[in-house]
Amino acid sequence: MKKIDLPGPMIGIDLGGTKIFTVVTDTRGKVLAAAKTESRPEKGVDAVIKRMAVAAQAALKEAGIKKKKIAAVGLGVPSPVDQKTGVAMLSPNLGWKKVPVVRMLTDQLGLPVFADNDVNLGTLGEFTMGAGRGARDLVGVFVGTGIGGGIVVNRRLLRGLNSTGGEVGHMIVVPDGPLCGCSNRGCLEAVASRTAITRDLLAGIGHGVPTCLRELLRDSDNKLRSGVLSKAYRRGDLLTVEVMNRAARYLGIATASLINVLGTERVVIGGGVFEALGDLLLPVVRQAVHEHAFDTAADGVGIVPARLGDRAVALGAVVHAAQCLE
Ligand SMILES: [Zn+2]
Numbered sequence: 001m002k003k004i005d006l007p008g009p010m011i012g013i014d015l016g017g018t019k020i021f022t023v024v025t026d027t028r029g030k031v032l033a034a035a036k037t038e039s040r041p042e043k044g045v046d047a048v049i050k051r052m053a054v055a056a057q058a059a060l061k062e063a064g065i066k067k068k069k070i071a072a073v074g075l076g077v078p079s080p081v082d083q084k085t086g087v088a089m090l091s092p093n094l095g096w097k098k099v100p101v102v103r104m105l106t107d108q109l110g111l112p113v114f115a116d117n118d119v120n121l122g123t124l125g126e127f128t129m130g131a132g133r134g135a136r137d138l139v140g141v142f143v144g145t146g147i148g149g150g151i152v153v154n155r156r157l158l159r160g161l162n163s164t165g166g167e168v169g170h171m172i173v174v175p176d177g178p179l180c181g182c183s184n185r186g187c188l189e190a191v192a193s194r195t196a197i198t199r200d201l202l203a204g205i206g207h208g209v210p211t212c213l214r215e216l217l218r219d220s221d222n223k224l225r226s227g228v229l230s231k232a233y234r235r236g237d238l239l240t241v242e243v244m245n246r247a248a249r250y251l252g253i254a255t256a257s258l259i260n261v262l263g264t265e266r267v268v269i270g271g272g273v274f275e276a277l278g279d280l281l282l283p284v285v286r287q288a289v290h291e292h293a294f295d296t297a298a299d300g301v302g303i304v305p306a307r308l309g310d311r312a313v314a315l316g317a318v319v320h321a322a323q324c325l326e
Helices: 045-063 101-109 116-127 186-190 192-205 211-216 228-234 238-262 270-291 309-324
Strands: 010-016 017-025 031-038 072-077 088-091 096-099 113-117 139-144 147-153 265-268 300-304
Touching: 010 116, 010 186, 010 192, 010 309, 017 045, 017 186, 031 045, 031 300, 045 265, 045 309, 072 101, 072 116, 072 309, 096 238, 113 116, 113 186, 113 238, 116 139, 116 265, 116 309, 139 238, 139 270, 147 238, 186 192, 186 265, 192 211, 192 238, 192 270, 211 228, 211 300, 228 270, 238 265, 238 270, 265 270, 270 300
Parallel strands: 010 072, 072 113, 139 265, 265 300
Antiparallel strands: 010 017, 017 031, 088 096, 139 147
């Protein structure tokens, strides 16, 4: 991991729909302590804020650092965050609408807090400390239950007028395609996310297509985890290979458009599915980019796996907070 210069020890928090992941770093971005706890959004906004504060205090104690030494707290939220007001605008995962998360956590912790959308911060983390080293412009694409993304232009996150920029998962790649969670049809997320892959595999199984997935599913409580997909793909299971290669091709088509539009320098692809199968799926993505992007635009563009894993958002939050202090 690349080391950076920070104005002091920092706290980074990744608030998700189910988990809160917290890190404490030194002034070079090295993680001194990390803690994971449940977010329990069903208990209400105040309870979630309190859980984050408790997690931060616990991580500080483990790191052996006094709170007054901390320069700032960075926070990633699964929502667009208004950069002027620190309000998390809308988060289906947390059931939040217009929550003044920055003010609330500042009140709880007594430290300066800076928040942004989690995937934006994951992209910023990779850009600064992970797979984006040395690049000036970068696109991050994270394939999970949904598909999130972030865009860095000239070393800064592109947020857009309403802090909603970077939603690469909702680029439409199949007009009139499958329904997306955003109520459009044929978004990248609706054809290439883990949710879409699961839907297509279960449909294949339902139609009686021969596949080793039936047997693998029996051995893993009927859950299509990344490990199961990886096993089936590596065994050459035809259904799995077909469905996952199709998803990777769509990802490549969307990536080709992003390269054509932005002239970006590097594309970092992460998320659970790619962590388990990146060595096999990235070549499929690269091939689709090669077929669909302008040769001159794609020349020299690196399409690379993410490096920071599940720490990307918390580390990006630290970087974001440091940038806000500048
Ligand atoms: Zn969508």
